[in-house]
Amino acid sequence: MVDLSDVLDARVRVEETARRTPLDYSHTFSDMTGAEVHLKLETFQRTGSFKIRGATNRIKTLTEDEKSAGVVTASAGNHAQGVALAATKSGVDSKIVMPENAPISKIKATRDYGATVVLHGDDYNDAQTRAHELEAEEGRTYVHAFDDEMVMAGQGTIGLEIIEDLPDVDTVVVPIGGGGLIAGVATAVKEQKPDARVVGVQAEGASSAAQSLQKGEVHTLDSVDTIADGIATRSVGQKPFGVIEEYADEVVTVSDSEIAVAVTHLLERAKTLVEGAGAVPLAALLSGAIDYDEDEVVVPLLSGGNIDMNTLTTVIMRGLVETGRYVKIRTVLEDRPGALDDLLDVISAQQANIYGIQHDRTSRDIGMNAAEVELDLETRGQDHVETLLSALREEGFDVEILA
Numbered sequence: 001m002v003d004l005s006d007v008l009d010a011r012v013r014v015e016e017t018a019r020r021t022p023l024d025y026s027h028t029f030s031d032m033t034g035a036e037v038h039l040k041l042e043t044f045q046r047t048g049s050f051k052i053r054g055a056t057n058r059i060k061t062l063t064e065d066e067k068s069a070g071v072v073t074a075s076a077g078n079h080a081q082g083v084a085l086a087a088t089k090s091g092v093d094s095k096i097v098m099p100e101n102a103p104i105s106k107i108k109a110t111r112d113y114g115a116t117v118v119l120h121g122d123d124y125n126d127a128q129t130r131a132h133e134l135e136a137e138e139g140r141t142y143v144h145a146f147d148d149e150m151v152m153a154g155q156g157t158i159g160l161e162i163i164e165d166l167p168d169v170d171t172v173v174v175p176i177g178g179g180g181l182i183a184g185v186a187t188a189v190k191e192q193k194p195d196a197r198v199v200g201v202q203a204e205g206a207s208s209a210a211q212s213l214q215k216g217e218v219h220t221l222d223s224v225d226t227i228a229d230g231i232a233t234r235s236v237g238q239k240p241f242g243v244i245e246e247y248a249d250e251v252v253t254v255s256d257s258e259i260a261v262a263v264t265h266l267l268e269r270a271k272t273l274v275e276g277a278g279a280v281p282l283a284a285l286l287s288g289a290i291d292y293d294e295d296e297v298v299v300p301l302l303s304g305g306n307i308d309m310n311t312l313t314t315v316i317m318r319g320l321v322e323t324g325r326y327v328k329i330r331t332v333l334e335d336r337p338g339a340l341d342d343l344l345d346v347i348s349a350q351q352a353n354i355y356g357i358q359h360d361r362t363s364r365d366i367g368m369n370a371a372e373v374e375l376d377l378e379t380r381g382q383d384h385v386e387t388l389l390s391a392l393r394e395e396g397f398d399v400e401i402l403a
Helices: 004-014 027-033 051-059 064-069 078-089 104-112 124-138 149-155 157-165 180-190 208-215 238-247 256-269 276-287 309-322 339-349 382-394
Strands: 023-025 036-041 071-074 094-098 116-119 171-175 197-203 250-254 297-302 326-334 353-360 370-378
Touching: 004 051, 004 149, 004 157, 004 180, 023 157, 027 036, 027 256, 027 276, 036 157, 051 078, 051 149, 071 078, 071 124, 078 094, 078 104, 094 104, 094 124, 104 116, 149 157, 149 180, 149 238, 157 180, 157 297, 171 180, 171 276, 180 197, 180 238, 197 208, 197 276, 208 238, 208 250, 250 276, 256 276, 256 309, 276 297, 309 326, 326 339, 326 382, 339 353, 339 370, 339 382
Parallel strands: 036 297, 071 094, 094 116, 171 197, 171 297, 197 250
Antiparallel strands: 023 036, 326 370, 353 370
């Protein structure tokens, strides 16, 4: 088991490579939740993620023979970049196996930091299998993304910073994929301030830790499905699981829609770009997945900001839909002059803005004397959407919501 002394030792090893990241009080999210919310911004960390901490600590504890043989690991992207940079700075050759569908931005960044990238498999677990094969074939040291005490201790340096910068913290909310981050942070927080809460958050489509706690043993999922690719692991690590059982007060899950809303709010209100995995702590707070007292001092740990631009487009659109800022509707009009104008008059009167419109007389799903219309609309929130739909229906339009 990792302990506080391991985390304190890790800080000495990583301080030259990893940045001390800001802990920023958020008026916006404090007002929205009623808690006193301070954002731990690991989005500003080198490589854009907390992973550089654990990777650096592990590589700096290698023997000279291990350094000469090089390292290998598997990663969905953030650990890959951390290992690549940490290895390059230490003069160690690194080979990283990433899933074939890993974000292009993370693949490129990993190569730019000096690693050889091998693409293999559908997810982290497939990549990990290939990485272990390379470990045996080439004599490299495997640097595990989370199931390693030195990696866990490195991640725990975040917990040291939180306690030092905010001694009155009541609750720290941490993302969970494989569990290395929460294991390290919980160790640092609980062994200094036992009465503070540590809450873990997973995506509903990758809830291995939550299910493992229910079963009392590590449970491996058959598959994962979430926009939060950084925590899309089928299984929590054995070593982190022991720490989670001892120190985590609760593990909750959030939906992809709730994650998208959190990413959108962070962009719009905090001017901070956060990937899905990094946004799950705030998603849990905003969605009510976590119980807290009014004015409770809460730190959502925003673990990284390495989101693929194509994914970001999808996430923002989902967030706008969920918050009532965008709606796509369909209706069928009588095919006569002025019918479309009548529809648009109602929309204009409700001050909805039209992004796009598609008018189709040839659809097989409508009658010969009808026209199908789909509209993409900018709206001002859920109440505005409901008012708009009510106005359309009062005028006789049969409206279907498509998004």
